[in-house]
Amino acid sequence: xxxxxxxxxxxxxxxxxxxxxxxxxxxxxxxxxxxxxxxxxxxxxxxxxxxxxxxxxxxxxxxxxxxxxxxxxxxxxxxxxxxxxxxxxxxxxxxxxxxxxxxxxxxxxxxxxxxxxxxxxxxxxxxxxxxxxxxxxxxxxxxxxxxxxxxxxxxxxxxxxxxxxxxxxxxxxxxxxxxxxxxxxxxxxxxxxxxxxxxxxxxxxxxxxxxxxxxxxxxxxxxxxxxxxxxxxxxxxxxxxxxxxxxxxxxxxxxxxxxxxxxxxxxxxxxxxxxxxxxxxxxxxxxxxxxxxxxxxxxxxxxxxxxxxxxxxxxxxxxxxxxxxxxxxxxxxxxxxxxxxxxxxxxxxxxxxxxxxxxxxxxxxxxxxxxxxxxxxxxxxxxxxxxxxxxxxxxxxxxxxxxxxxxxxxxxxxxxxxxxxxxxxxxxxxxxxxxxxxxxxxxxxxxxxxxxx
Numbered sequence: 001x002x003x004x005x006x007x008x009x010x011x012x013x014x015x016x017x018x019x020x021x022x023x024x025x026x027x028x029x030x031x032x033x034x035x036x037x038x039x040x041x042x043x044x045x046x047x048x049x050x051x052x053x054x055x056x057x058x059x060x061x062x063x064x065x066x067x068x069x070x071x072x073x074x075x076x077x078x079x080x081x082x083x084x085x086x087x088x089x090x091x092x093x094x095x096x097x098x099x100x101x102x103x104x105x106x107x108x109x110x111x112x113x114x115x116x117x118x119x120x121x122x123x124x125x126x127x128x129x130x131x132x133x134x135x136x137x138x139x140x141x142x143x144x145x146x147x148x149x150x151x152x153x154x155x156x157x158x159x160x161x162x163x164x165x166x167x168x169x170x171x172x173x174x175x176x177x178x179x180x181x182x183x184x185x186x187x188x189x190x191x192x193x194x195x196x197x198x199x200x201x202x203x204x205x206x207x208x209x210x211x212x213x214x215x216x217x218x219x220x221x222x223x224x225x226x227x228x229x230x231x232x233x234x235x236x237x238x239x240x241x242x243x244x245x246x247x248x249x250x251x252x253x254x255x256x257x258x259x260x261x262x263x264x265x266x267x268x269x270x271x272x273x274x275x276x277x278x279x280x281x282x283x284x285x286x287x288x289x290x291x292x293x294x295x296x297x298x299x300x301x302x303x304x305x306x307x308x309x310x311x312x313x314x315x316x317x318x319x320x321x322x323x324x325x326x327x328x329x330x331x332x333x334x335x336x337x338x339x340x341x342x343x344x345x346x347x348x349x350x351x352x353x354x355x356x357x358x359x360x361x362x363x364x365x366x367x368x369x370x371x372x373x374x375x376x377x378x379x380x381x382x383x384x385x386x387x388x389x390x391x392x393x394x395x396x397x398x399x400x401x402x403x404x405x406x407x408x409x410x411x412x413x414x415x416x417x418x419x420x421x422x423x424x425x426x427x428x429x430x431x432x433x434x435x436x437x438x439x440x441x442x443x444x445x446x447x448x449x450x451x452x453x
Contacts, residue, residue, distance in 0.1 A: 035265040035277070036119040038235060039110070042260050043289060045122055045334045048296055051363035051398065052346030053338060055123030055295035057302075057434055057452070061154030062288070063147050063164040064107050065100025065134035067092045068269035072276070073113035081157055082130035085146040092132040100134045102269045106280050107165050109267035111288035111295075118277055119265055122292025122334075125347065126299075129154050134166065141174040144220075148192045151203075155196050160298060160433075162196065163204040163291035165284035169219040179217045183249045187220035190227070197226035202298075202306045204291040206283035207231040207255040208244035218244045218254045228310055229254050230290040231328065232261025232283045237318075239326045243283055246325040255328040256310075257317050259293075261286035293334045300344035303432030312340035316367075339366040342427035343419040349438065353446050358404045362417060365398050369422035377402040380414040380437065392417075412441045 029046055030037050040046050048054075059080065069079060069092070082092045094101040112128050113121040131154065133146035147166060154162050168189050169177055177187055184190055193203040207229050208219035222229035222244070232240035240262040246254030264285040268278055290313070297309050304312070314320060316337045319330030338344045349362040364375045377390040392400035404413070414437035420426045430438060435452040442448075 031117055033120050034116075034118040035279075036121075039260045039264050039289065040120065040122070042233075042235070042237070043122070043293060043332045043334050044336070045293070045296065048334055048338060048344075049120070051344070051365055052348065053296050053300050053344055053363075054347055055126035055292065055299050056347035057127070058123070058161065058295040058299045059127040059129060059159050060111065060123065060291055060295055061129040061131065061157070061159035061162040062104070062108055062111075063131045063133055063150045063154070063162065064104035064166060066094025066097060066132045067104040067108050067130050068101050069093070069130070071105060071109070071267050071269065073109050073115045073119055073267040076114045076124065077108075077112045078125070078127045080127045080129060082132075083150075083153065084132040085150050086132065086135050092130045094132055094134070097134060097136055098270065099137055103165075103284065104130075104132070105269040106266040107284055107288050110264060110285050111163075111292040113267055119267060122289050123295035123299075126292075126295045129157055129159050138172045139167065139170065141171045144168045144171075144187075144189050147189050151189070151192050151196060155199060155201055159201065161202040161204060161291050161294050162193075163287050164221070165206045165282075165287045167206075167208055167219050168221070169208065169210070169215055177220060179215055180249055182217050182220070182223040184223045184225045184252070187223070190221040190224045193221040193227045194224045197224075197306060200306050202291075202294050202309055203227045204287050204294065205229055206287040209242040209282050209284075210244045211240075211242055216244060218246055218248070222254060223248050225252070228290060228294070228313070229256045229328070230283060230286040231255035231258040231326070232281075232286045233258045233327075233331060234262040235260070237331055240281075240283075242281070243286075243326075246328075253323050253325060253328060256314060257290060257328045257330060257332055259286045259289040259332050264289075290332060293332050293337060296334055297337050299347050300338045300429070301341050301427070301432070302430060302434040304341060308341065312337045316340050336367045339368060339421065342366070342425040343370055343421050344427065345417050345419070345429040348449060349415075349417075351440070351447055351449060354403070356406050358406055358440075358447050359401060360404065360415065361395075361399065361401045362392075363398050364392075364400055364417070364419045366419075366421040370398070371420045371422065374418070374420035374426070375400050376418050378416050378418065379404055406447075412439065414438065415440060
């Protein structure tokens, strides 16, 4: 009888231990990101997500062959616009070209997907504009024309970043382009992409998958002068065997940078053929990772120009001092890129109401070392006539808190933050395209952040 009790107690104890370990594991990064942990870790986005730098308020346009937006991974995705440039419909699913819809779903999920313990995209809180431009599995000249129209439409629709993973090298119904034309001046899609960069857009594209083929060189619009062309690396940070190379025919280094494109965890849409998620390959997946990192940089530093965003990415990549024709400026490092132009704050601070006090919390971070005493909050009251400075207290690593007494406050206040890094560079947040302040308003007895101003 005594032995039975011991066995029962041992089983119960083991069950408790296993339950505890399971619950503990659920809070780990590995559990949260599922199989997408590796691709996020390789480009250093995990801590940024934890700090609330997730692409909020930045708009990314994706040009592809179709999207299955009903996929479970897009339940939280903020799709603000979509359009099919083939059928002229305001939906981008493509049940006539299933392979194409699968491709677009792969691409979109890498940057904008979110499903705990499965896949977390690089900039999952961004806004997304989707355009379908492909007609079929064949590569047709009309599809380049559609991509040109889609690019212009996205710019007019307010996209900050445009990314495409479609290839426009050779056509089945037209006798062009050729490798010797990869000079940044010939392909129509390339010229269009560069023209939009001149207008302020960040244009990101895949380098292509023809390294081992006769074509070999980067593909349009990747030969552009101002586009950010992205090649692929494997899990060991080595050049992927398929990733097209440079230089351009006029001698420029391409690709510009590299990100994971070999063994990337994506959402799928191939009914009865593949599971809902799986590993996929191609520079098609590298481009949205880079576009997502550009969105993280811009969400943390909305005052930056598109040229500065690209500079922050290239200057902090692994081969920035010695770029070459396989890796460009190297593997992206999102943390370094986000803090290249100064410290970064959470995209949106958190508010806690305490009777007559409002506690405001935010992360403040820099890869170059944060001057902790410099983290301050500025509160504007009485329509901006009164500005009060609050020194914020670090309550956890890189997590800061400040409290405002509210008994004299009106129903609306404005706040912003400042911090300095070890290089002496100061960041004010928000700024630039997001405006100068967070608007904090009292609604039903509680303060809430409504918007930027």
